[in-house]
Amino acid sequence: MYRYNPTDQQLVDDRVAQFRDQMNRFLGGRLSEDEFRPLRLQNGLYVQRHAPMLRVAIPYGTLASAQLRKLADIARRYDRGYGHFTTRCNIQFNWVRLEEVPDILAELATVQMHAIQTSGNCIRNITTDPFAGVAADELFDPRPYCEIVRQWSTLAPEFLFLPRKFKIAISGGAEDRAAVRFHDIGARARMAADGRLGFEIHVGGGLGRTPMVGRLLKDFLPREELLNYFEAILRVYNRHGRRDNKYKARIKILVKDLTLEGFAREVEDEWAWSRGGPATLGDETFRSMEAFFARHDTAPAPADGTYDPAQDPAFSRWVARNVSPHRAAGQAIVTLSLKKTGVPPGDATAEQMDGIAALAERYSAGEIRVSHEQNLVLPHVARGDLPALWQGARALGLATPNIGLLTDLVCCPGGDFCSLANARSIPVADAIQQRFDDLDYLFDLGPLELNLSGCVNACGHHHIGHIGILGVDKNNEEWYQVTVGGREGERGALGRVIGPAFAAEQIPDVIQRLLEAYLAARHEGEPFIDAVERIGLEPFKARVYGGVA
The missing domain is CATH 3.30.413.10 (Sulfite Reductase Hemoprotein, domain 1)
Known part of the structure; x- marks a missing residue:
């Protein structure tokens, strides 16, 4: 990881002192709300539906274990015991107190972190x-x-x-x-x-x-x-x-x-x-x-044959979905799922963050990554350590074997927190996860990306989900528009709206009918998005609107 030099540290420390003065002037009535707004936004501070929200920068999604521990400490002392990892690979604290934000920024500076340029009309997190x-x-x-x-x-x-x-x-x-x-x-x-x-x-x-x-x-x-x-x-x-x-x-x-x-x-x-x-x-x-990012030298990894995934079906599933190839022989990349059913996607408690920091120190050279799918990644894991890491992740509620599957959905905070949102996102995400909380079914479906946003600002990236859901306002009521066919990557495409919007309680049934159309038409081993591109939207529309009033 990059390490601050004295100039970097001085810049961040000076920024904290500057904002502390600005906050004191605002709280003392010497700055108006209009004058203070651009100053707070330049330091990642929003005023949301229920409380101020602080967005902390995680440059290119890379964290050291000491930094993650500091985020856990901030969640515990200044918030409600958790943080929300975003699609921009940052973290948001949704319940901070306005007058304590300079103290939080000072705490962040002690571990080479800040909230600079996490908002405003500027270049955001790379x-x-x-x-x-x-x-x-x-x-x-x-x-x-x-x-x-x-x-x-x-x-x-x-x-x-x-x-x-x-x-x-x-x-x-x-x-x-x-x-x-x-x-x-x-x-x-x-x-x-x-x-x-x-x-x-x-x-x-x-x-x-x-x-x-x-x-x-x-x-x-x-x-x-x-x-x-x-x-x-x-x-x-x-x-x-x-x-x-x-x-x-x-x-x-x-x-x-x-x-x-x-x-x-x-x-x-x-x-x-x-x-x-x-x-x-x-x-x-x-x-x-490049010297800051030199490849980590880890202890020699046991041979791949020292464990047998087939001996434990649960472990085998986790390896199949949450472990990815590493460029070095004997090592692996592990994704920790922040999408356990019943938990808002992207949320991690202070206890989980502390636990992940400990796992990273033991198994991943003290390094963690944040993905834009709102999961956390341990990039330097010896393959022989996978069983022990799995046990540790499972104890923290972070071993759901659903990476890249339907319940690994991307979701913004929506109307439960955001003052810009037209509709709530988290309850709809929860209803989908509860409906499809069946690993056998998910594994049979195969790769399927579902993204959900609470408004047109698209913080949930609904446009590029294989299935996208957008919260809209219709006569002061929450409705949800469904798109199909989005994808990122080399063949990036935007999803297309399949028809009129639905009420929240209809969405799980709508998803079910989209899946039924896919299962009826797919070729053997054909992913959902490839089937959509092959057969077009009409079979999906017919199945959905033929069964939803």
Whole structure:
């Protein structure tokens, strides 16, 4: 992991002191609500439906065990004993007290954490593949580049007041596990024919009110030009992006208005001024940053034959769903499920966070990752340690073998917490999990991604779920619109609405009928999303609306 130098620490400490003064002035009546709003948002502090909410940054989703323990401590002392991991790989505390937020930020600073740029019209948390650095299909580790971009973008004056929020994802694997085509800028690792390392750049992706799949802007960008080229894109956006209408202010709208070709010309003209300039990255920069992310040296792993998954069906299921290939022989990547039935997706208690930190120290070189599917990942596990790790995860309620299955659903906090939401998300997610809490059935269905959002802001990424659910307001009542056919990755696509919306209590039946249509039509071994692409939406519509009034 990256470790702060004295300058990094001073910046974060100064930011805490600055915000403490701002908070004191607000509480003392010397700052109005309108004056205080942008200041609190720049420090990740929202005012939600019931209480203030603090969003804490987890850069590219990477945590040390000491940091996770601090998050547990904050949950216990300043909140209601839990935190919510988000689709942006951050953590939210939903019940903080306004006057205590500067104290929380000071606590975070002691473990090199902060809440800077987790809100506002700025460059938000840089995200990447949760398997970065250990994935078997990786061309190169994207995390050093994420850190370079994080340092470049943090409190950069030119990019603190963009037309709207701005999201960047960087992926290093052959398989895109970072959803790069659904970000304002998405970068995918590439190698030129002559061996040079670089990136394929996509632009103008995003979800929300106007969902769009990102467009290929440059098929190969040399890695040394990463900051110069990103700066060119952002300057074009800053200059031409809409500021008169927040619903048309994202870069995806600008790309659409200028056309991809017109936008590309603007970027190339801007890049011509900075190419090869002071922000050009040299080999020494890469070497020094890569040193922070050097592969962990772990104790020799027992041979794969030292355990037999078939001896315990429950363990075998967990290995099948929650354990992924590692680039190193004898090691594995383990995903801890935050989707146990009856628990809001993405939530972890203080006790669970402390327990995960202990598991990470014992089995994963003290490192944890947060995935945009709202689960936690231990990336450095010896295969011989899997049985013991499974037992530890099961004791914490984190060993549900449902990764990538229907009940591993992605869900925003919705109307139970968020003041922007049109409808509640968590009760609907719970009803779906309760209805389909049958592992035999889930394993028979196979891979199926369900995403749920409480409003058009799409924090639950419903557009890219194989099945998506969107909460909508109809005459001051909560209804739910269903989409089918979304997917992320190389063949990224947006789901399509299947018809009129449904009441909350109908949703489990709707899901059941969608699954019945799939089971009736699928070829042997064919995943749900592939069947949708093969047969289209009509069989699903017919099954759903033929059985729902």
